[in-house]
Amino acid sequence: xxxxxLNGKEIEVPAGSTIIEAYKQLDEPIAHxxxxxxxxxxxxxxxxxxxxxxxxxxxIACNTQIQEGMVVNNNSExxxxxxxxxxxxxxxxxxxxxxxxxxxxxxELQNQYMEFGKYDPEMAEPKVKKxxxxxxxxxxxxxxxxxxxxxxxxxxxxxxxxxxxxxxxxRGDRSEVGTFEDKPxxxxxxxxxxxxxxxxxxxxxxxxxxxxVWYLKNKPSICTGCSTGCNVxxxxxxxxxxxxKPHYNKEVNGYWMCDEGRDIYKHINRKSRMLRGRYKQxxxxxxxxALEVAKKAGQKLSSFKGEEIAVLVTGQYTNEExxxxxxxxxxxxxxxxxxxxxxxxxxxxxxxxxxxRGDKNPNTKGLQGVxxxxxxxxxxxxxxxxxxxxxxxxVAGPENQSVxxxxxxxxxxxxxLECVVWFTAGENSNFEKLSDNSYLIPQxxxxxxxxxxxxxxxxxxxxxxxxxxxxxALNLEETVSLMLGNSLDLSIRDKQEMGVLKTNYFSQxxxxx
Amino acid sequence: MSIVKKPGAIANWYLxxxxxxxxxTLKKMIYNLFHKDKMPTLNxxxxxxxxxxxxxxxHVLTVKKDGSIRCTACxxxxxxxxxxxxxIVASEHEDPTVEKYPINxxxxxxxxxxxxxxxxxxxxxxxxxxPEWQKPGANGxxxxxxxxELAYRPQLKGGIESRLDxxxxxxxxx
Numbered sequence: 150x151x152x153x154x155l156n157g158k159e160i161e162v163p164a165g166s167t168i169i170e171a172y173k174q175l176d177e178p179i180a181h182x183x184x185x186x187x188x189x190x191x192x193x194x195x196x197x198x199x200x201x202x203x204x205x206x207x208x209i210a211c212n213t214q215i216q217e218g219m220v221v222n223n224n225s226e227x228x229x230x231x232x233x234x235x236x237x238x239x240x241x242x243x244x245x246x247x248x249x250x251x252x253x254x255x256x257e258l259q260n261q262y263m264e265f266g267k268y269d270p271e272m273a274e275p276k277v278k279k280x281x282x283x284x285x286x287x288x289x290x291x292x293x294x295x296x297x298x299x300x301x302x303x304x305x306x307x308x309x310x311x312x313x314x315x316x317x318x319x320r321g322d323r324s325e326v327g328t329f330e331d332k333p334x335x336x337x338x339x340x341x342x343x344x345x346x347x348x349x350x351x352x353x354x355x356x357x358x359x360x361x362v363w364y365l366k367n368k369p370s371i372c373t374g375c376s377t378g379c380n381v382x383x384x385x386x387x388x389x390x391x392x393x394k395p396h397y398n399k400e401v402n403g404y405w406m407c408d409e410g411r412d413i414y415k416h417i418n419r420k421s422r423m424l425r426g427r428y429k430q431x432x433x434x435x436x437x438x439a440l441e442v443a444k445k446a447g448q449k450l451s452s453f454k455g456e457e458i459a460v461l462v463t464g465q466y467t468n469e470e471x472x473x474x475x476x477x478x479x480x481x482x483x484x485x486x487x488x489x490x491x492x493x494x495x496x497x498x499x500x501x502x503x504x505x506r507g508d509k510n511p512n513t514k515g516l517q518g519v520x521x522x523x524x525x526x527x528x529x530x531x532x533x534x535x536x537x538x539x540x541x542x543x544v545a546g547p548e549n550q551s552v553x554x555x556x557x558x559x560x561x562x563x564x565x566l567e568c569v570v571w572f573t574a575g576e577n578s579n580f581e582k583l584s585d586n587s588y589l590i591p592q593x594x595x596x597x598x599x600x601x602x603x604x605x606x607x608x609x610x611x612x613x614x615x616x617x618x619x620x621x622a623l624n625l626e627e628t629v630s631l632m633l634g635n636s637l638d639l640s641i642r643d644k645q646e647m648g649v650l651k652t653n654y655f656s657q658x659x660x661x662x
Numbered sequence: 663m664s665i666v667k668k669p670g671a672i673a674n675w676y677l678x679x680x681x682x683x684x685x686x687t688l689k690k691m692i693y694n695l696f697h698k699d700k701m702p703t704l705n706x707x708x709x710x711x712x713x714x715x716x717x718x719x720x721h722v723l724t725v726k727k728d729g730s731i732r733c734t735a736c737x738x739x740x741x742x743x744x745x746x747x748x749x750i751v752a753s754e755h756e757d758p759t760v761e762k763y764p765i766n767x768x769x770x771x772x773x774x775x776x777x778x779x780x781x782x783x784x785x786x787x788x789x790x791x792x793p794e795w796q797k798p799g800a801n802g803x804x805x806x807x808x809x810x811e812l813a814y815r816p817q818l819k820g821g822i823e824s825r826l827d828x829x830x831x832x833x834x835x836x
Contacts, residue, residue, distance in 0.1 A: 248736030248785050249762040278832075282758040358752040358762055361737045 153219040168210035168221055169197050179223055180232050180261050182239075182347040183299040184211035187404035189308060191300050194239070196261070198231050199223045207231055232265045240270065242277045242322060243348075244294045252349030254362040258297065277322050286314075286334035288354050288408055289343060293325040296350035302326065302342035309405060309503075312336040326350065337505060341405050344394055355411070356392045368615040369396050371602050373465065373549060373595045374410035376508040378604030381406060383414070383596055385616045390414040390596065400608065407505050416549050416575050416594070422619055423576045423591040432585060439591045439621050440631050446570045446588035447632030450541060453568070455483025457540040459532055462520075463490045464510030465548045467600025467612065470625030471512070471519045474545055477629045479523050486539070487525040488532045489516065492553045506605060509552035511595070515603035533562065541568035545625060548574040548594050572628060593622045600624075712793070718778045719795035721769055723813035724788055724824035731813055732824040733788040735764040739780035747773035748780060759832055767812065771797075772805045787824045 150161045155168075155175055162171045172179040173186070182194040190212050197210040202220035207228060210221075222228070239258065247253045279293040303315045303326065314334045318327050328334055334342070343353045365384040372379040372393065379402035384392045393414050395406035415421060426442030427434050450458065460478040462471060478484050491497065492509060499507030510516075520526035532539075542563055547553045550573075560579045563569050568586040574594045580587075595602075596615040603609045627637060694701050704711060713719065724732045735752035751766035780789050794817060799805060813821050 246761075248738065249734045253736075280758075282754075282761060358735070358754060361741070363741065364737075 151215055151217040151219075153215055153217070153221060156222050156224055162215055164215075166215055168199055168208075168213050168215060168219075171215060171221075172210060172223070177223075178264075179210060180236075180265065181211060182257060182297060183301060185301055185304075185345055185404075187309070188301060188304045188345075191304065194297070194299050195235050196232055196239075197223075198228055198235070200225050200228050229265060232261075233268065236261060236266045237268065237270065237272075239297045240266075241272050242279075242294065243297065244276065246295070250292075250295065250349035251352045251357055251362075252295075252346070256349060257347040279323075279325055283327070284333075285328055285351075286339055288340050289334050290352050290354055290357060291326065292350050292352070293327070295348050296326050297348055298324060298326070299347055300326075301345045301347070302351060305338075305342050305345060306334070306336070309341070310336045310338045315342070337407050337409070337501065338405060338503070340408050340411055341395070345404075353392070353411075360386070360388075360391050365391060367394075368613070370596055370615050371511065371610050371612045372406060372410040372413060373511040373602075374407070374413050374509065374552075375506045376464075376510060376513050376605040377402065377504050377506050378511055378602055378608070378610055379406045379410055379504060380610070381410070383615045385596075389418040389618060390616070400606075401604065401610075402504055405504065407503075409505065412551075413549065416551065417596055417618060419618055421575050422594075422622075423573055423589060424619065425621065426591055427580075427589040429583060429585050429587045434581070439623050440627075440637055442588050443590050443623065443628045443631035444634070446590065447634060449568055449586060449588070450482060450543070450570065450632065453482075453541045456486075456538070458482050458484040459486040459488060459539045459542045460484060461488050461490050461529070461532065461542060461544040462516060463492070463545055463547045463553075464508075464513035464516040466512065466516075466545055466625050467595075467598065467602060468512065468515040468519065468609070469600045470598075471516050471545075472522075473626045473629045474543075475519050475523050475525065477633070478543070479525060481633060485525050486527070486532075487520060487523070488527045488529055489520065490529050490544075490547075490559070492547070492555070508605065509549070510547075511604070512602045514605060514607055515601070515609070518603065529559070536562070536565070540566065541570070542566050543570045544572065546571050546573040548592065550575045550577060572625060574622070590628055591619065591622045592628070593624045594618070597622065598624045710796075713795060715793050717793045717795065718776055718781075718791040720792050720797060721771075721774075721780070721807070721812055722790045722792040722818060722822050723767065723809065724790060725813055725821035726824060727827060727829075729821060731763065731767075731788075731809060732786060732826070733764050733767060734760075734786055735762050735767075736785065738783040738785065739789055742779045742783035744777060744779060745773045745775050747771070760828060764809070767809045768806050769812065770806045787826050790822070792818075792822075 151164055152159060152161050153171065155171055156177055158175060160171055160175050162174060169179060169181060169184055179197055181197040183191045184197060192209050192212040195209060198207040199210045199221050201208055247259060253259060281292050281294055283291040283293065285291045298317060300317060303317060306312050306315045314328050314332055315326060316329065317324055319325060340353050343351045364386050366386060367382045367384045370381055370383045372381045380396040380398040382394045382396045383390055384394065391414065393411050395402060395404060397404055425436045426439035427436050428442050428445055462474065475487055478487055493507060496507035550556055556577065557579050561582060564582060564584055566584065569583050570588045572590050572592050574592045580589055595612055597617055599612065599614050601609050601611055631637060726732050735750050737750050740748040740750055747770040749768045750764050752762055753765040755761055755763045778791055781791050
């Protein structure tokens with residue numbers, strides 16, 4: 150492993166790596182647009198220039214390999230001047246439309262101007278006008294004026310999605326990114342080009358103008374779109390979740406995620422959720438709190454014998470939740486009839502060679518593990534064959550209903566049963582058709598609870614609570630606990646922690662009156 | 663500040679003081695009777711005081727030459743607002759050179775503290791604070807002003823034109 154000195158600090162890096170990788174390893178700031186760790190090296194932006202001792206000219210860090218004993222710095226005056234005027238070249242034809250640009254706030258050009266630039270432009274000529282608001286495809290909009298021709302998106306379609314839709318056309322200051330005729334950017338990974346675009350040239354149609362990015366907070370989570378379990382960052386504020394971006398994980402998804410997975414926030418938001426618990430009594434739907442419905446459901450279920458109850462589970466819940474439900478079924482209800490509801494068994498094993506898998510549940514492996522542990526399990530078909538045997542059914546319904554195409558038929562097939570308890574995060578108009586003694590209990594979605602998902606590789610990944618969208622919703626563990634007749638275990642904060650309540654501020658500060 | 667009391671019995675005679683005051687009042691009254699135009703007070707509800715155009719009063723959203731709203735929905739005013747009383751919903755404009763515009767712009771004037779930070783933050787002279795200073799409302803009056811109220815209220819006579827025009831900027835090559 151060669152050793153080198155960066156900005157006066159010694160560092161040891163793997164042989165064959167470049168200077169910019171060493172900078173990243175050291176966590177030192179270095180300006181760069183065209184270099185991306187997941188793509189090949191282009192060396193077109195010329196902003197990552199560094200000064201190497203013994204070398205009369207500045208070199209670009211992204212394309213210079215490390216040698217033993219190199220002494221490199223990027224904080225000398227010479228480098229700063231080079232970056233500053235390099236930035237000026239990038240900004241010659243860049244429009245001044247940060248206020249209406251969606252990238253503003255997370256734009257590398259803005260950041261670097263604030264760090265290195267802050268000059269008056271020396272270009273007297275008017276800016277070259279190019280095409281604006283170009284519809285590239287289903288999900289991406291292009292603004293060629295803002296583009297700085299870093300070619301990240303072109304390299305992405307060449308190397309990662311391997312669909313080659315994008316290219317750089319024309320020459321000189323008229324060169325612009327574009328698609329070939331009649332070939333829109335419609336691959337399954339197209340929004341990644343928006344993520345890697347360092348400026349606002351490529352914007353996502355879905356997120357465009359919804360929020361300014363500085364209003365959003367983000368936290369890491371796991372994508373529930375399929376069994377790959379991509380690591381994502383969820384961007385949210387008090388109004389809900391607005392977008393999902395990939396989060397680097399070498400073992401699972403690398404730097405990318407698919408376009409389908411970016412839609413998972415839609416079934417998380419309030420608009421598509423079941424807001425209150427419901428139960429049907431004497432032909433009338435009553436709306437009340439989720440915990441009350443859970444208690445009522447538990448009482449009703451206890452009036453059936455164990456053999457009369459069937460439990461249906463989907464792989465859309467965390468390991469802990471599934472464990473508690475199956476445990477409840479086997480040990481408390483005394484029913485060994487636990488069935489696995491698979492949504493699309495025909496293309497269960499599909500894989501597009503990159504990230505997208507046919508199994509659209511985040512936790513199928515985890516569910517199979519739980520079913521094995523309790524030595525239960527079966528298919529929906531088995532349930533249908535012996536449906537007359539059962540009087541009551543407990544369904545842990547899917548959180549993401551859009552991938553369960555048969556949900557309508559499945560709900561209708563359960564109409565004949567005496568009692569249906571359905572745990573669901575999303576609203577569905579077909580629930581109205583259920584018979585008397587049906588209980589609908591709103592559940593938390595993956596961004597609202599803590600737990601673990603096991604992906605197709607058998608890798609168990611942690612999900613943490615990101616935000617609260619529906620305060621009333623319960624998770625499966627809480628529901629099961631309520632159905633057993635326990636009260637909800639609200640974790641009240643420690644009294645020491647709540648110092649404000651412990652001592653009366655006024656009496657302490659001002660003495661007794 | 664301390665009150666200095668003159669010593670002696672004469673200071674306790676209040677009658678001369680009252681008389682001096684009455685004479686002063688009478689003089690002013692007679693003067694005002696014959697010089698009505700020089701009177702410094704106003705008959706308030708009928709007469710209203712006109713502040714200078716620089717007065718930071720009621721918000722105005724400026725318009726372009728064609729009468730459409732100037733605001734680009736960049737949300738810098740809403741970001742800068744210390745009272746968080748501005749709410750904007752942006753949308754895609756048909757014209758690609760305009761690109762973004764507000765379909766809803768609301769100011770909750772009861773929350774507003776009239777600090778003028780929105781005016782300062784605006785990069786395109788789209789929001790100003792005008793000289794209008796009073797807008798009373800009865801019970802149930804809607805104090806959340808929308809675009810119609812902020813840009814096209816009757817007092818503005820068809821809207822106030824912004825100094826910056828998009829078309830001019832575009833032709834100039836900015």
